[in-house]
Amino acid sequence: MGIRTLIVMLVASILLIAYLATRDTYSLFLPGLLQGAALTAQITVLGCLLAVAMAILSALGKLYGPTPIRWLANLYIEIFRGTSALVQLFWLFFVLPQFGVSLDPFAVAVLGLGLNIGAYGAECVRGAIQSVARGQWEAATALNMTRIQMLRRIILPQAFIAMIPPWGNLFIELLKSTALVSLITLSDLAFKAQQMNQTTMKTIPIFTLVLLIYLVLSLLITIGMRLLEQRAAKGLARGRTA
């Protein structure tokens, strides 16, 4: 879908929310839901940052680390990819305290979801690095660069562009996974909705608003990633179409 269409969808969704907010049946719920949405957005942003950091570190560790690091990176990727995010959150929140490590629920949410998505991201970072042509490594070797200089200056900038679309998917995946944090006592968007629904039974207005708010958040991610992709591809594409 073109970026213009996405922006039209975003504006339409926001306008629809604003319009619904003028009607009594809906306006009652909006402030509480927006509060929940703010928490959802915070967890998403911090979780994404952690996921990116973990993905890059573990992909580099898996590709170029000495044996123990490679082993550790593999262990992380397989465990966090191979078990459900819900179980991971429960582990961090209910099991770790039994070993004397207590984290507050917000930290658990960011840590759990960030580590989970980071494990998926590691494979997409690895794939992007390996997609850079071998000749680029060879040219950098012939210029006597160190491994780290090659990665930083030559390989990662080119791999970066290939990483952006899959990361867009992962960020949205993380956004949607935040609904799980209601199970570890956090009042996120999904939790607020359930709570209001149980007390008022106004299912249609509540879940209509929730749907629209999630859509706005995910459209923001998609549009942001598209802009980033266009910007990053500029240098590479310059002249190619001329």
Added chain:
Amino acid sequence: MTDRPMVRFDKVSKRYGPLTVLDSLELDIARNEKVAIIGPSGSGKTTVLRMLMTLEAIDDGVIWVEGEPLTHMERNGKLIPADRAHIRKIRAKIGMVFQSFNLFPHMTAMANCIEAPITVLGMNRKEAEERAAGLLEMVGLSQKKEHYPAQLSGGQQQRVAIARALAMRPKIMLFDEVTSALDPELVGEVLQVIRRLGSEHDLTMLMVTHQMGFAKEFADRVCFFYQGKICEQGPPKAFFGNPQNERTKQFLHAVLEAG
């Protein structure tokens, strides 16, 4: 020590599984010598350059550069496989130009030429840009400094690649079939630059090439590789004028036939 060879392959072998690509190669290259390496595909000629550039590990023997081992280092009077720091120290003397150019696509011509001088040699940007500007002028691309590789023709890209390699001030330059990926009308401009390099700079040059005319006119020595060995070598006049070996004759006949 002036008679010490610039490069020495001392019984160097390279194998891929059961396939022996180079079989106990012995080859000395003198300072400032221009050596053309020719031969049919699969004869191991490109492998010679790639081993010298440390892009391929060797299985046997030692490669020496200016009397120092490249692939090994001395410890207690014995040669042990070189570590990365040692390889980088010796490799600094060598530059290479590739068949497929391998320019960095996310950098302009200028940025391609200053990248390694700044990050590897620690030069400041201004100094590196001055050096690169001079080299880009020498290869005839002063007007294309701010162009990205995708905006340049193959011949122009290859000339940038030559300038990029020279910016590191190597003593030895390796050219791996540098005109093979070019349209015929662009071959001349690249060969012209190499010709100029040879006459204006103190450079030891090894080139794998299919341009027999160029090898004949430019090289001090021609080496013909066949099945992982040097089958015949000599000054171009004798080599092309009066080849001794049956394989050489066949190869030259076939190549010259094709035009």
